[in-house]
Each structure stands twice: as C-alpha cells, then as structure tokens.
Amino acid sequence: MRKTMTGLFAGVGLMWACGTSAQAQELTIFWAEWDPANYLQELVNEYEAQTGVKVTVETTPWADFQTKAFTEFNAKGSAYDLVVGDSQWIGAASEAGHYVDLTEFFTKHNLTQVMAPATVKYYSEYPANSKKYWSIPAEGDAVGWSYRKDWFEDPKEMEAFKAKYGYDLAPPKTWAEMRDIAEFFHRPDQKRYGIAIYTDNSYDGLVMGVENAIFSFGGELGDYQNYKVDGIINSEKNVKALELYRELYGFTPPGWAKSFFVENNQAITENLAAMSMNYFAFFPALVNEASNPNAKVTGFFANPAGPNGEQFAALGGQGISVISYSKNQEEAMKFLEWFIKDETQKRWAELGGYTASAKVLESPEFQNATPYNKAFYETMFKVKDFWATPEYAELLIQMNQRIYPFVTAGQGKAKEALDSLAADWNATFKKYGRNK
Numbered sequence: 001m002r003k004t005m006t007g008l009f010a011g012v013g014l015m016w017a018c019g020t021s022a023q024a025q026e027l028t029i030f031w032a033e034w035d036p037a038n039y040l041q042e043l044v045n046e047y048e049a050q051t052g053v054k055v056t057v058e059t060t061p062w063a064d065f066q067t068k069a070f071t072e073f074n075a076k077g078s079a080y081d082l083v084v085g086d087s088q089w090i091g092a093a094s095e096a097g098h099y100v101d102l103t104e105f106f107t108k109h110n111l112t113q114v115m116a117p118a119t120v121k122y123y124s125e126y127p128a129n130s131k132k133y134w135s136i137p138a139e140g141d142a143v144g145w146s147y148r149k150d151w152f153e154d155p156k157e158m159e160a161f162k163a164k165y166g167y168d169l170a171p172p173k174t175w176a177e178m179r180d181i182a183e184f185f186h187r188p189d190q191k192r193y194g195i196a197i198y199t200d201n202s203y204d205g206l207v208m209g210v211e212n213a214i215f216s217f218g219g220e221l222g223d224y225q226n227y228k229v230d231g232i233i234n235s236e237k238n239v240k241a242l243e244l245y246r247e248l249y250g251f252t253p254p255g256w257a258k259s260f261f262v263e264n265n266q267a268i269t270e271n272l273a274a275m276s277m278n279y280f281a282f283f284p285a286l287v288n289e290a291s292n293p294n295a296k297v298t299g300f301f302a303n304p305a306g307p308n309g310e311q312f313a314a315l316g317g318q319g320i321s322v323i324s325y326s327k328n329q330e331e332a333m334k335f336l337e338w339f340i341k342d343e344t345q346k347r348w349a350e351l352g353g354y355t356a357s358a359k360v361l362e363s364p365e366f367q368n369a370t371p372y373n374k375a376f377y378e379t380m381f382k383v384k385d386f387w388a389t390p391e392y393a394e395l396l397i398q399m400n401q402r403i404y405p406f407v408t409a410g411q412g413k414a415k416e417a418l419d420s421l422a423a424d425w426n427a428t429f430k431k432y433g434r435n436k
Helices: 002-009 012-019 035-051 062-074 089-095 103-108 117-123 155-165 175-185 205-216 236-249 261-269 329-339 342-351 358-362 373-380 392-409 414-431
Strands: 026-032 054-060 082-086 136-148 193-196 273-279 298-301 313-322
Touching: 026 035, 026 062, 026 329, 035 054, 035 136, 035 329, 035 342, 054 062, 062 082, 062 089, 082 089, 082 329, 117 136, 117 313, 136 205, 136 261, 136 329, 136 373, 155 175, 175 193, 175 236, 175 273, 193 261, 205 236, 205 313, 205 392, 236 392, 236 414, 261 273, 313 329, 329 342, 342 358, 358 373, 392 414
Parallel strands: 026 054, 026 082, 193 273
Antiparallel strands: 082 313, 136 273, 136 298, 136 313
C-alpha cells in the first residue's frame, strides 16, 4: 500500500502546513498496543509537524485496555483527550457521559456519507437508529478470509474437486461452497485440514466467528432498538447458520477448540488449513515473507454469501472518541477535523491504517495497494456488529456459554442452544429495564 500510494500524497503535507496555524497544546490518544497504534503515531507526528500540536498515542496491552480505559473514565480523569475504543463500548461510554456527543460534528461534515455507512452505524451511532453519534470510524476492521492459492490452483486438485462436487474449485462465493471446499481439503492422514475458524470463547472470538454465518444467512442477534430477541436470535436462519458453523468445526485441525487470531494465521503459515478466518488487521503478516513462508501463495476473499445471497461480515475495529473529561476538547475537535479529511484518510491508509472513508475505500489505488484490500473494501460496506448496550459483556458471556458446547463438542442441538440464549438475554434485558 505504501509503495503504490506514496505518489498520491506528494504535496499534501505542504497544503496542510499552509492551511493550519501553529498551536502549543498537546493531545493524548489512548489505544491498545498493536501495529495500527504505531501507524497512528506516525500519522499524528505529521499533524504535529503541520500545527505544532504534539499528539501522543499512549498504548496498553489488549488484555488491560478496557479495564484501564474505564477506570480512567469512571474517575473522570483527564489523562486522555481521545480514545480509540471498541465499538461495543459506545453504549456504556455514552450513557455514562464519558464520550462527547459528536452529532453536530457528524452533521456539519456529512460523515454518515463520508464514511462507509455500515461503519458509521456500528462504530458511531448509539442508540441504534437514533442519529446520535459518539465516535468517528478510525481503524476499520472486519472478518475476512485467507486461503492457499497453491492448493486451490493445483491442476490435480482442481480436477478432483470438479469430479466430486460438479463445479470449479475457486474461492467460495457461498457458505455452502466453503463447506464443500473445507471437506475436500480435510485430510488428517496428510496433516492437511480444510478450514480454520474462530472458536475461542474467552471474549468475542467464537461469537464473531458465528456472527459471520448468522448475518450472511439473513439472521440477526435481535432488534437493537427494542431489545426483542425471541424469534430472532433463535430463528430458523440462525439455527441453520449455527449448524453449518458446527459442521465447519469438523474440518478444522486437531485441538482447534480454543483458537483465535494467532492460531488462525498459523493455520496458513504452518501449512495446516486451506482457508482461514481472521480480522483484516492481521493479514499484513500473511503477505510478509518474513512471517509467512507461504506469502506468495496466500490469497484473500470476503466473507461469502448465505443461502439467499445475503452477504455480511462481523465488524472489528474501533472508532475514535473525545473524552468528556479532557481539558483539551477544543483542540481534540480540531484534530478530528483534520483526521476526517480525504487527504488524511488517504495518508492513514498509506501508513497501514484501515480507513473507513468511503472515497478512499472505493479508489482503485486503495483496492490495488495490497492483496487483501479489495476484499476489505467489499466487506466494509456490509458489516454488522454485536450488541453495543452497556451490558454487552454479560450478553457476550451468555452467548459463549450457550453455543460453545454445541460448536466444539456437539452437545445438544443448535435450536436448544439458541432458545436458551434467548431466555438468557431476555432475563438480562429485564434486569436492566431494557425490554419494558
């Protein structure tokens, strides 16, 4: 991406420098410790060069990120001016008054159109369909797929696949095709397996994995406006989706019952699986020959469509919000005005950040910049997310507890697991007075 887009930005820095006056303030952005945070620090260094405002991206390990952030929020501390927080935080942070209301900012800058609309809905808006906004889509992310091109393009494998299934072997366009391909390549006697999917039930790994099936089967987790779940989370569509996810688990490598993004990249780098689910944020490692010996033969595709042609993917990533207790809110808003500019979003993408800017995503320069950018573009206009209500963590635990035994051990039926989950969620929403 950096190599092919650099030419687009020549002169951009000079333009910004001429249009912005020097300031003396400092800003601190809080985020988790990972590569995108390093890319953001590179980006904001340019903001400092242009404006004189020093911006520091302070990070903490992912395991501590939520706890540290909300400890500071609840203490009404001013250590951070902005935070790049998880999408699920919006309900808890906005209802508690931790985030500045950005609704006027959204309207002024037409951000519901400037950013890919699906990302605005889940990174920024709360409550659902309220047209109240609390974050700017910052690090766009979602679940996509990598695959072994050399396995798929082997003439003998192609011939054998067509003879067995009656159609050409290629990256799957549907979940049914993905199931066939997973079965075809599942060869335990050769230590070659069909597919790697998320199964870790300690946070949102398994749930996000299953969401990819549920959403593309036309299902939903519930009605986010009125908290209705009966007949939605346990719908026939969701039952079919969960059953197929369970079937795919049967084509994973051995010991795959606690796997998330690290293991799913290893499935490709260590020659374990033909296809692997993962966040786009972890795909750069798969095109780097230093971290993936199969980099030259690794391909990527967007989450396939369900049986009725619907095609969605589970949202990852984060939006950036202004903290209510910041003493530098005016400067923070100026920073956001700079951050949303087309030129800045292009630069963000060039540095390795995953922009949610519709204009940048739609550009041929972006789509051709890496082997996975086209799949990322195809995905970010059709993402959906988990509940963003303050009690989302309880809902997440309950979903893990209900579906994990079925997916990884075949215990019970999919319908039973989802019926029980509906009861759990109804009780939780009743406890918090949501579904009156």
